Amino acid sequence: MEKPPIWPPSRKIRSCRHAENEENGSNECSLADQDNNERATEEVKKLGFNPLQQLFLVALQALIQISKSTWERKFNVFKQWGWSDEDIVSAFEKYPRCMLFSEHKISENMDFFVNTMGCKSSYISNHPVLLSYSLEKRIIPRCSVLKALLSKGLIEKFNVNSIMVCTEKVFLQRFVTPFEDPYFLKLYEEKQTLTLDTMDKCDFHVLR
Structure with a gap:
């Protein structure tokens, strides 16, 4: 499968066109936007999204709001982690x-899951929701x-x-309170106040 064929126009360019058209009273910008939105809607449908579900609106937002250059940069970030075009489209x-996150957030989360957790890069492409979570508030404390x-x-393995x-x-019901040791809750709460730099790199037994 190829990349989604529609490349959304730059918001900056649209803004400039809109400003120019306000001066001469032209409706060219609104017509162009309408055409772009219609094309984006068709592309989202072709990708299999249900128009009645929220994911359809998220996909539509990504195609309309992200410029071609930004989209390509994010493709390159994922490719640096070994993802193919098919992996990216599948994700x-x-x-x-996942395409609405900053390149920094994508790289930071990928680095942690692959290099610290020991996950395969393909595991993240199959579970792209993992890119959405905060390292400091969720990922690091739980890990x-x-x-x-x-x-x-006390455990042998877990599913990331x-x-x-x-x-x-x-999470607390499954991995903290059953062990009746205040240390685990204290550790969890302490880690929520720290950053990635303060966490030692370690090996995890990962069920993939």
Whole structure:
């Protein structure tokens, strides 16, 4: 599968055209925007998104708002992690919001999951929602607890995607409160105030 064929026009260019058209009373800009929106809507439908579901609107937002140059830069970021064009489009189909994240956030989360967690890059392309979570507020605190549980032999392995997508309440119920040790809750809360730089790199047993 090729890249989505529609490349959204730059918002800056549209803004300039709009300003020029206001001066001469032309409606060229609004007609161009309408045409672009219609084309984007058709492309989103071709990718298989259901117009009745929220993901359709997210995908449409990505195609309309992201400029061609930004889209290409994000493609290149994913390719640096070994993703093919097909992987990127597949990830977009699963979770179109992944193209709305900054290049820095994409790289930072990919680096942590691949180089610290030991996940395969393909695992992230199959579960692109992992790119949405905050390292400081969710990923690092949860991984710190799991590292402690692993080191104490209280768990043997875990599913990264399941651990990250569950709510905080569910995470605490599954990995903190059952062990009746205040250390785990304290560790979890402490890590929520720290940053990636303060967390030691470590090996995790990952169920992929």
